[in-house]
Amino acid sequence: MAVTIYxxxxxxxxxxxxxxxxxxxxxxxNPATKARVLGVxxxxxxxxxxxxxxxxxxxxxSIAAVVPFFTNYFFIELLKSITxxxxxxxxxxxxxxxDTHYKWERTLDxxxxxxxxxxxxxxxIGVSDxxxxxxxxxxxxxxxxxxxxxxIDSVAVANRQGAREATExxxxxxxxxVGMIDGHLSSFPAISRLQGxxxxxxxxxxxxxxxxxxICDAKIGEHxxxxxxxxxxMKEVLQLGSKMxxxxxxxxxxxxxxxxxxxxxxxxxxxxxxxxxxxxxxEFSRFIGLTTMRQPFGKMGRLGVxxxxxxxxxxxxxxxxxxxxxxxxxxxxxxxxxxxxxxxDCECKKY
Amino acid sequence: MAVTIYxxxxxxxxxxxxxxxxxxxxxxxNPATKARVLGVxxxxxxxxxxxxxxxxxxxxxSIAAVVPFFTNYFFIELLKSITxxxxxxxxxxxxxxxDTHYKWERTLDxxxxxxxxxxxxxxxIGVSDxxxxxxxxxxxxxxxxxxxxxxIDSVAVANRQGAREATExxxxxxxxxVGMIDGHLSSFPAISRLQGxxxxxxxxxxxxxxxxxxICDAKIGEHxxxxxxxxxxMKEVLQLGSKMxxxxxxxxxxxxxxxxxxxxxxxxxxxxxxxxxxxxxxEFSRFIGLTTMRQPFGKMGRLGVxxxxxxxxxxxxxxxxxxxxxxxxxxxxxxxxxxxxxxxDCECKKY
DNA sequence: ACGTTTTTTGGAAGCGCTTCCCGATTATGT
DNA sequence: ACATAATCGGGAAGCGCTTCCAAAAAACGT
Numbered sequence: 001m002a003v004t005i006y007x008x009x010x011x012x013x014x015x016x017x018x019x020x021x022x023x024x025x026x027x028x029x030n031p032a033t034k035a036r037v038l039g040v041x042x043x044x045x046x047x048x049x050x051x052x053x054x055x056x057x058x059x060x061x062s063i064a065a066v067v068p069f070f071t072n073y074f075f076i077e078l079l080k081s082i083t084x085x086x087x088x089x090x091x092x093x094x095x096x097x098x099d100t101h102y103k104w105e106r107t108l109d110x111x112x113x114x115x116x117x118x119x120x121x122x123x124x125i126g127v128s129d130x131x132x133x134x135x136x137x138x139x140x141x142x143x144x145x146x147x148x149x150x151x152i153d154s155v156a157v158a159n160r161q162g163a164r165e166a167t168e169x170x171x172x173x174x175x176x177x178v179g180m181i182d183g184h185l186s187s188f189p190a191i192s193r194l195q196g197x198x199x200x201x202x203x204x205x206x207x208x209x210x211x212x213x214x215i216c217d218a219k220i221g222e223h224x225x226x227x228x229x230x231x232x233x234m235k236e237v238l239q240l241g242s243k244m245x246x247x248x249x250x251x252x253x254x255x256x257x258x259x260x261x262x263x264x265x266x267x268x269x270x271x272x273x274x275x276x277x278x279x280x281x282x283e284f285s286r287f288i289g290l291t292t293m294r295q296p297f298g299k300m301g302r303l304g305v306x307x308x309x310x311x312x313x314x315x316x317x318x319x320x321x322x323x324x325x326x327x328x329x330x331x332x333x334x335x336x337x338x339x340x341x342x343x344x345d346c347e348c349k350k351y
Numbered sequence: 352m353a354v355t356i357y358x359x360x361x362x363x364x365x366x367x368x369x370x371x372x373x374x375x376x377x378x379x380x381n382p383a384t385k386a387r388v389l390g391v392x393x394x395x396x397x398x399x400x401x402x403x404x405x406x407x408x409x410x411x412x413s414i415a416a417v418v419p420f421f422t423n424y425f426f427i428e429l430l431k432s433i434t435x436x437x438x439x440x441x442x443x444x445x446x447x448x449x450d451t452h453y454k455w456e457r458t459l460d461x462x463x464x465x466x467x468x469x470x471x472x473x474x475x476i477g478v479s480d481x482x483x484x485x486x487x488x489x490x491x492x493x494x495x496x497x498x499x500x501x502x503i504d505s506v507a508v509a510n511r512q513g514a515r516e517a518t519e520x521x522x523x524x525x526x527x528x529v530g531m532i533d534g535h536l537s538s539f540p541a542i543s544r545l546q547g548x549x550x551x552x553x554x555x556x557x558x559x560x561x562x563x564x565x566i567c568d569a570k571i572g573e574h575x576x577x578x579x580x581x582x583x584x585m586k587e588v589l590q591l592g593s594k595m596x597x598x599x600x601x602x603x604x605x606x607x608x609x610x611x612x613x614x615x616x617x618x619x620x621x622x623x624x625x626x627x628x629x630x631x632x633x634e635f636s637r638f639i640g641l642t643t644m645r646q647p648f649g650k651m652g653r654l655g656v657x658x659x660x661x662x663x664x665x666x667x668x669x670x671x672x673x674x675x676x677x678x679x680x681x682x683x684x685x686x687x688x689x690x691x692x693x694x695x696d697c698e699c700k701k702y
Numbered sequence: 703a704c705g706t707t708t709t710t711t712g713g714a715a716g717c718g719c720t721t722c723c724c725g726a727t728t729a730t731g732t
Numbered sequence: 733a734c735a736t737a738a739t740c741g742g743g744a745a746g747c748g749c750t751t752c753c754a755a756a757a758a759a760c761g762t
Binding site for chain 2 (some may be wrong): 049062087094095097257287323
C-alpha cells in the first residue's frame with residue numbers, strides 16, 4: 001500500500017495533525033517541526049491522497065467541461081486555454097462529452113449529481129430557460145462558454161456584430177446582391193448571425209431578399225454547420241441562375257468549404273463570380289484563402305474559466321455576459337483588397 | 352447539505368448497510384426491502400457521493416489522458432472514441448494537458464501520485480526507457496496511444512508500412528526521383544517513416560539519395576511536424592534546381608500544406624511538376640486534394656482504452672503492441688489515377 | 703519562581719461511503 | 733415442536749485526509 005499520513009507521522013514522531021499542518025502551510029506550526037516533517041515526507045515520498053483530501057475539505061480541485069464534440073478545431077483552442085489556466089491553479093479538468101446534442105441535459109444532470117467537481121463549464125450548448133434555473137439552484141457554479149444566456153454567466157463571440165461586419169465588408173466592396181447561407185435557426189449563433197446580416201443590409205439601404213437567404217437543414221447534424229450542408233445550400237443558391245447574389249456571407253467556415261466545392265463544380269470562380277466571407281477562422285481557412293471573421297477562442301476559454309473561478313471563490317458580483325468581438329480577416333475569397341501575408345494567398349491555379 | 356446515505360437509511364427505516372446493498376445490486380438483500388429502499392432513494396433524489404465511494408472502494412471510475420495538445424484534429428477523433436467507450440462504461444476522463452512536450456514527465460508524475468484515476472492513457476508521447484520502468488512499477492496501469500513502446504502496452508499506426516506504401520505509390524506512378532520531407536528524428540514516427548521510405552526505395556531498386564531527404568528543424572516545435580517547417584523544408588528542396596525530385600513523400604499532412612505553399616510560390620504545379628503524398632489524412636486534406644495515408648484514429652483510441660480496461664481488470668495476458676495499418680487515400684496531389692468522390696477533387700483552377 | 707499568555711501539538715471526530723462481522727429472523731429438516 | 737441451517741439486516745470499522753478542541757510546552761511578565 002502507498003504511504004499514508006500515519007506513516008509519516010509515526011516516522012517523524014509527531015501526530016497526524018502536525019503532518020497535515022506541515023503539508024498545508026498552516027501558520028500555527030513551529031518552523032523546525034515543519035522542516036523535520038517535510039524531511040520525512042520527502043524521504044518517504046509521501047503524496048497526499050487527493051480523493052481523501054477532497055472528501056475532507058469538501059473541495060475537489062477539479063472542474064467539469066461539458067462539450068459536444070462536433071465542433072472540431074474550435075475545442076482544441078478552447079481546451080488549450082482552459083487547461084493552461086487550470087494547471088496553473090492546480091486544478092484538474094474532467095471532460096464530459098455529449099455525443100448527440102440532445103443528450104446534454106442527461107449528462108449535465110450527472111455532472112451536477114456526483115459532487116466531484118467544483119465548477120462546471122458548459123461549452124457550445126444552448127441551455128434552455130428551465131434548465132438554467134436548475135443550474136442556478138445548484139451549489140456548484142456554472143459558466144456557459146460559446147453561447148449567451150441571460151440567466152447564467154456566459155461568454156461568447158459577438159455573432160451579430162461579426163455577421164454585420166462580414167456582410168458590410170462585402171457591401172463596401174461594391175456588392176449589391178449579398179446573400180447569406182446560415183445554419184439552422186434552432187441554434188443560437190445562427191439566429192444572431194442572421195440578425196447581423198439583416199442589420200448590415202438595412203444600414204446600407206439594401207433590401208432583404210428572401211431568396212438570397214438559405215438556411216441549412218439541421219437534419220444533417222450540427223445544426224447544419226458542416227461541409228455537406230454548405231454544399232447543398234450552395235446548390236440551392238446556384239438554382240437562382242441570373243438572380244444569384246454576387247456575394248455571400250456564409251455563417252461558418254466549414255460550410256464555406258462546401259460552398260466552394262459547389263461553386264467549383266458549377267464552373268464558377270471565387271471571388272470573381274461569387275465573393276464569400278465565412279465565420280470562425282478555423283485553422284485551414286488561411287490555406288484556402290478564405291476571408292472570414294475570426295473567433296477569439298483562446299480569450300473565450302480564458303475568460304470563461306476565470307469567471308468560473310470568481311464564482312467558485314465568491315468573488316462574483318453582478319451577472320457576467322460577455323460578448324467578444326470577432327475580427328475580420330481579409331484573404332482572397334472576397335475579392336477586393338487583399339493581404340499577402342504568409343500562407344494567405346491562394347489562387348490555387350497551379351495545383 | 353445534500354442528502355446522504357444516512358438520510359435514506361433513516362427515512363426507509365433500515366441501516367446504512369442495507370441502503371448501500373440496495374444501491375449496488377448486492378445479492379444478499381430481500382427484494383422487498385430493496386424495492387422499499389430504492390423507493391426512498393428516488394423520493395429523496397439520493398445520489399451517492401462519488402468521491403466517498405471512490406475512497407471506500409479504492410476505485411475511482413475515472414481514467415487519465417495525458418496529451419500534448421499540439422496535434423490538433425487528431426485528438427478530437429481520438430478523444431471522441433475514448434470518451435464514447437468511457438461513458439458507455441460509466442467512467443470519467445480526466446484530461447492532463449502537456450503544454451511543452453518536455454514537461455510530460457512532470458505531468459505524468461503528478462498523475463501517478465494522486466491516486467484519483469484507475470488507469471492512464473499516455474497519448475502521442477515517446478516514453479523513455481527509464482520512465483517506462485517507472486510506469487510499470489506503478490500500481491495503476493498505463494497504455495500508450497500513438498506511440499509504440501516495447502515495455503508498455505501500446506497502440507500506434509504502422510508508420511513504417513504507411514510510409515513504404517506512400518512512397519511505393521509514387522514509384523508505381525513512374526517516378527524515379529522520389530524525395531522525402533520528414534519530421535525531426537527525435538520523434539519516433541519520424542524515424543519509422545523514414546525507414547519505410549528507404550525500404551520502398553530499396554524494394555524498387557531505387558537509390559537512396561541524401562540530397563532528396565530533408566529533415567525538418569525541431570526548433571520550430573512539434574518535432575517539425577507543422578506547416579512552417581514543411582514550407583521551409585520545401586524551400587530547401589527547391590534549391591536543388593534541376594536535381595529536384597519529381598515526387599515527394601511528406602511525413603505529415605500539415606507539413607504538406609507548407610510544401611504546397613512553397614511550391615505555389617515558386618510557380619510550380621502540383622502534381623505536374625511535383626507529385627506529393629502526405630500522412631495522417633487530417634480533416635482538410637480532402638478539400639485540398641491531398642493524397643495521403645489515413646490514420647485510423649478512432650480505432651486507435653478504442654483499442655487503447657479497451658486494452659487499458661483489460662489491464663485494469665486483470666484480464667491482460669501477454670504484452671500488447673498493436674500497429675494499425677494506415678490506408679492510402681488517393682486524391683489529386685500525386686497525379687496518376689484519381690478518385691472523384693465527393694469533396695475530393697480539387698483542381699482549384701477556378702478560384 | 704510562579705502565574706499568565708501564547709504557541710504548538712496530539713489526536714478524536716467527521717467527510718460519505720463500502721464491507722465485514724455477527725446477531726436476528728426466517729426457512730428447513732426430522 | 734425443536735434443532736439447525738440459510739437468509740437478512742444493523743452498524744462498527746475503515747478508506748486517508750482536515751479541522752477542531754483541549755492539553756502540553758514555551759514564552760513572558762513581574
